Amino acid sequence: MDEVFKALADASRRSLLDRLHARNGQTLNELCDGLAMTRQAVTKHLAILEEANLVTTIRHGREKLHYLNPMPIHQIGERWIKKFERGKLAALGELKRQLEKRDE
Amino acid sequence: MDEVFKALADASRRSLLDRLHARNGQTLNELCDGLAMTRQAVTKHLAILEEANLVTTIRHGREKLHYLNPMPIHQIGERWIKKFERGKLAALGELKRQLEKRDE
DNA sequence: TTGACATGCAACCATTTGGTTGCCTATTAT
DNA sequence: ATAATAGGCAACCAAATGGTTGCATGTCAA
Numbered sequence: 286m287d288e289v290f291k292a293l294a295d296a297s298r299r300s301l302l303d304r305l306h307a308r309n310g311q312t313l314n315e316l317c318d319g320l321a322m323t324r325q326a327v328t329k330h331l332a333i334l335e336e337a338n339l340v341t342t343i344r345h346g347r348e349k350l351h352y353l354n355p356m357p358i359h360q361i362g363e364r365w366i367k368k369f370e371r372g373k374l375a376a377l378g379e380l381k382r383q384l385e386k387r388d389e
Numbered sequence: 390m391d392e393v394f395k396a397l398a399d400a401s402r403r404s405l406l407d408r409l410h411a412r413n414g415q416t417l418n419e420l421c422d423g424l425a426m427t428r429q430a431v432t433k434h435l436a437i438l439e440e441a442n443l444v445t446t447i448r449h450g451r452e453k454l455h456y457l458n459p460m461p462i463h464q465i466g467e468r469w470i471k472k473f474e475r476g477k478l479a480a481l482g483e484l485k486r487q488l489e490k491r492d493e
Numbered sequence: 494t495t496g497a498c499a500t501g502c503a504a505c506c507a508t509t510t511g512g513t514t515g516c517c518t519a520t521t522a523t
Numbered sequence: 524a525t526a527a528t529a530g531g532c533a534a535c536c537a538a539a540t541g542g543t544t545g546c547a548t549g550t551c552a553a
Contacts, residue, residue, distance in 0.1 A: 352487060
């Protein structure tokens, strides 16, 4: 779980996921296109995404195809975000109440 | 958005949010209890959470009360995670297909 | 078979991060 | 008044992070 949060903490990595979301199964060089980074930097980012199981790769000859694995993102939604959804309104209400009390 | 992701990337900070989720409106010292960290380290974490708008504080005499603001978490769920929910099954299907093709 | 293409590996670098210690200030209780 | 309590500030530090460059390797096409 921690690895997933850490992987998502970087904007470049999130944009790589976005690109794979738009078109799955891209090669390393395709994913580099248009990014203001060297290929090696992208390689490192993809390694982190792979480590976090957000991306799965398949070698196909001299190419390496990258596929998005949406499960970890889904799990963060289920196991973490939803916990804060419950009680969200209560927390907001309390926050509002306390902010108002401040001005007494 | 980036600030929120970065704030959530640290396990200590997520645990602080958990604690506030369990009991809202705690003081700095209360939040320090049981953590293997100095008070100053916790202060820094809370500052990052505050910066990301995940926590709002109210001074009350010499105490500083910390309140959870669940909105940024909610927004990440809405604006980011849900995007990957759509097409999740398609992506998983394609992933499976490619993984099988690998063994041909 | 030889050159071009796709990727991998390793060393290096600056900056950020997560933490510490030491001391200072403000508020409350005795 | 004074001691204890709650928190703030600043300097410092080691390790992690995000990036680079240079070179090596494997694979495909002419």
